[in-house]
Amino acid sequence: MxxxxxxxxxxxxxxxxLMGFSICGYWIVQLSDGxxxxxxxxxxxxxxxxxxxIAEFLAAVLSIIAAFMMLSRNPLGFRFGLAACGMxxxxxxxxxxxxxxxxxxxxxxxxxxxxxxxFGIFIILGRAEL
Numbered sequence: 055m056x057x058x059x060x061x062x063x064x065x066x067x068x069x070x071x072l073m074g075f076s077i078c079g080y081w082i083v084q085l086s087d088g089x090x091x092x093x094x095x096x097x098x099x100x101x102x103x104x105x106x107x108i109a110e111f112l113a114a115v116l117s118i119i120a121a122f123m124m125l126s127r128n129p130l131g132f133r134f135g136l137a138a139c140g141m142x143x144x145x146x147x148x149x150x151x152x153x154x155x156x157x158x159x160x161x162x163x164x165x166x167x168x169x170x171x172x173f174g175i176f177i178i179l180g181r182a183e184l
Contacts, residue, residue: 074115
């Protein structure tokens with residue numbers, strides 16, 4: 055593996071771990087503060103928020119699994135990573151829209167999420183043995 059490609063893979067693994075644990079941590083704090091005050095029927099911004107939470111938790115868990123698979127050199131790690139980056143790109147872009155209306159202070163984090171996922175997709179697609 056080339057040196058620059060190795061550095062890109064290290065960035066990708068770090069990014070996936072950071073995003074995965076950050077998303078889990080954010081929602082654990084929100085849930086412990088009573089965010090789902092009406093359970094599955096809780097509505098936020100005009101929609102049932104539980105489906106958004108499920109999607110974000112799936113993205114987070116998939117990101118963590120993909121990173122550990124890549125660290126262990128499991129050949130499926132990059133396929134899991136591609137799926138995780140796609141989910142993170144969507145959640146980052148979707149969260150930018152929410153952040154503009156609800157919490158502009160978090161915008162930089164959502165932008166980092168989206169940009170990192172975008173580059174992560176190209177890092178993975180640049181691998182010949184995908």
